[in-house]
Amino acid sequence: MTLIKSISGIYGTIGGRPGDSLNPLDIVKLTSAFAHYIHGRKMVVGRDGRMSGLMVRNIVVGTLMGLGYDVIDIGYASTPTTELAVRMAGADGGIVITASHNHSQWNGLKLLNHNGEFLTPYDGKEMLALAETENFCYANIQHLGQLTIDETFNQRHIDAVLNLKLVDVDAIRKRHFRVCVDTINSVGGIILPQLFQALGVDFKILNGECTGAFAHKPEPIENNLLGIIGRMKQEHFDLGIVVDSDVDRLAFISEDGTMFGEEYTLVCVADYVLSHTSGNAVSDLSNTRALRDVTLQRGGQYFASAVGEVNITAKMKEVGAIIGGDGNGGVIYPECHYGRDALVGIALFLSSLSQQQCTVSQLRASFPDYQIAKSSIDLMPDTDVEAILKKVKDRFSKDKSAQISETDGLKIDFPDRWVYLRKSNTEPVVRVYSEALSIEQADHLGNELMHYFYDMQKDLVLDKFGLNNNLILHNSTAPLKWTNYSFK
The missing domain is CATH 3.40.120.10 (Alpha-D-Glucose-1,6-Bisphosphate, subunit A, domain 3)
Structure with a gap:
């Protein structure tokens, strides 16, 4: 428990x-x-x-x-x-x-x-x-x-979204979108059909009954979405949409069944907002560099915050950002309210897609292409995460090419890639994020940091409790291999 x-x-x-x-x-x-x-x-x-x-x-x-x-x-x-x-x-x-x-x-x-x-x-x-x-x-x-x-x-929320200046209702209706939506048997199955009806979007809902008997794991990542991905490949939808159980996280699937990328939900929406309104953008430390790139291209400034919606919104207020969010598909648009909102994200995304008259895959190809790997390490009882992160930091302090941030956990930023470790706020795990120009490079970097963390935990925890090497690693997209911690 x-x-x-x-x-x-x-x-x-x-x-x-x-x-x-x-x-x-x-x-x-x-x-x-x-x-x-x-x-x-x-x-x-x-x-x-x-x-x-x-x-x-x-x-x-x-x-x-x-x-x-x-x-x-x-x-x-x-x-x-x-x-x-x-x-x-x-x-x-x-x-x-x-x-x-x-x-x-x-x-x-x-x-x-x-x-x-x-x-x-x-x-x-x-x-x-x-x-x-x-x-x-x-x-x-x-x-x-x-x-x-x-x-x-619910209706008042939808009305607030439709009244946003950058939500182009007319353009969306003219595109006659056909979308497939997975609402995981929670409240998305109630409110999203109402939103699509108001926008003139033809939709098919998967797992739409609000029973709480989740059809798959709620986190909207690729491994959990094989059902809707299969439908996207078999049928002719313009877009796939996935939300979590409380509809603050948002993921898109391209018309060919490929993931748009959780991190690119915010990138796309931010690019659309910044193309119409001058201003700054904020995301947490775990988000893709692509957001920084598009923000600078649009003449704004990019700022990073600690992980957590309250930290993102505080940073947004501090720097006057007009758009923000996180790498989990959370979009925060202050013109509506300071909170992650999948309805706002959907309406702005469809507006961008409608105005550009392109497919989802073409829209994705227009952004800088980084690949991110996400994993986690289950924590053992009484693991001293801070002590382990300090040892990891000491290891990298000698590398002049690495920029180290301790704003929230530990982020090590190299010129062409980065890796980030932090203790989760919602689960007894350490999150491990890594990004590079290819998924192989991102996985390699993330796996090496996990093994380095593993060794530190072995020294500080396993010996203390007399346990064996039984760390559980989750969601890695490549097999784990022991290395000499080259990090290159």
Whole structure:
């Protein structure tokens, strides 16, 4: 059983003992702490389609009412819909019940302030400290909160997207797109058909029933999307679209069944936005260099932030960026709101495709072509990640061609490639990202860093616990090979 508390929210596996997982007692404690911390009177609650969602929703809503909060339950709703609903309803905060791209046995609480944005790291730490005190006071019978059910916010979200200046509804309708969409049996199956109908897009939905029985692993990466990729190759669609369970991540598939690339979701949307509006762009450290390239080509400045939506949005505000997001297909367009939003990403992408009168594969070919490899290392109990990263940093400090960033984890940037290691906010793993001009080079660099990390963990952890060499490596696109750590 697992319970993880981070700037991205609170995530856990359902069931188990208090303190070890996302169970009723911990849900009450964390909801109470959040409600006390923001010190308001009105709260919005939305949830994705997970099978545990109703149970978690009932506990969250009941706890809030017991604290004297009036609750607006917007029902099945994406994370960006809930973010917008907080602002539209004039609420003091919001709770999204979702575990994002995590497996079906997980659920979580994403916590929003009065702007419909994630808590800052400072606020998050203060709130979690309050939760540990359990110093809560609940309302008496005269001051219990009221519950309102309002399921209009999906349409209000769509209306907000259609009203964006750069969403070219007329051009999209004239293209008569035919798209195949995988909504993984969650809330995307509810809201995306409404969006496509409004845009005049002909669509076929795969896994469209909002049952929470995910048809495949929720993370929208190629290995999990063989079903829709097969349909793209067999049938004549203009575009494939994939979202995660709470519809803040977005991936595209070209008309020939090849992946557009999660990282290139933001690249394409940013290029379109910057071609019409002068300004700057921001992404986190794990995103492709292609975003930097297109931003500079459009006359803007590119800035990198620490990983995490709240860190990206903070950097965007700091530098006045007009577009931003992350390498997981998250698009943040402040003209709509400061939050990753797949609906905004879809509408802007289709606008770009319509205006350029090209195919998806032709659009992808117009951008700088980098290849990125993504892997992860399962952490053993009590692994000292910071100590290991320090040893990795010391190894590369002698290489004058390497630029090292410790903004969030450890990124080693060479002139023609980079590799990045960081501890996940949502899972007990270390993420390993590497990018180069070919997937073979990216895999080689990533694999060598994983083996180097492996050796450091062996020295610092395996010997301590007397364990064998049993690290589990995930999602690598090439077989692992021992090397002499040449990194060249």
